[in-house]
Amino acid sequence: MADPVPSPDFVDPGTLLCAWPDLQDPNFMHGVIVICEHSRHGAFGLVLNDPLDVGTETLLVNHKLLGQVEFPIYRGGPVEVGGLQFLHAVPEQIPGGHCIADGLWIGGDFDALARYVSANPEVAAGNVRLFVGYSGWGAGQLEQELQTGSWVPAAASVDEVFHPEPSTAWRRILQSLGAIGRELAEQPPDPRWN
Secondary structure, eight states: OOOOOOSOOOOTTTTTTOOOTTOOTTTTOOOEEEEEEEEEEEEEEEEESOOEEEHHHHHTTSTTTTSOOOOOEOOOOOOEEEEEEEEESTTTTSSTTTEEEETTTOOOHHHHHHHHOOOOOHTTTTTEEEEEEEEEETHHHHHHHHHHHSSEEOOOHHHHTOOOGGGGGHHHHTTOHHHHHHHHHTTTTGGGGO
């Protein structure tokens, strides 16, 4: 692994973490994670750029509203893949959520979410992300990974969380970090691929 980009020991909720180019864990390779919580007890976040091949019409087929619309679902990480979580930017439409960063909420009233998404899925796609599973770290684990260069932190960005092209998020966010980020964005996961 190359010398890590200097990074803090602690990242605030809302911070985006881009996987270091040579991180080959299939759960996180070229992944972008939004941190939802980080404390001395550990951290958890959601992978933003790993959409599933199926959406609500398949995974939530029995839900009276969400089972009737095609709305994307993302793989938030390898932990508790049977659970559904969501991020949103519309607290006036989906009350009860917890604000994790300026303009970004996690959770809230699930019935309100279902009504909002089913009323206009195209508009909702710019304001809501659904996830199965999450990414988790035990006490001190994320801090260690930040120090050893597994992750490159970037500023919180609601626009990136709901960007319409998640497949380009990793490269786009790294390139926004200046010369070092642009260099990292061009590196393959395995240097032998050069």
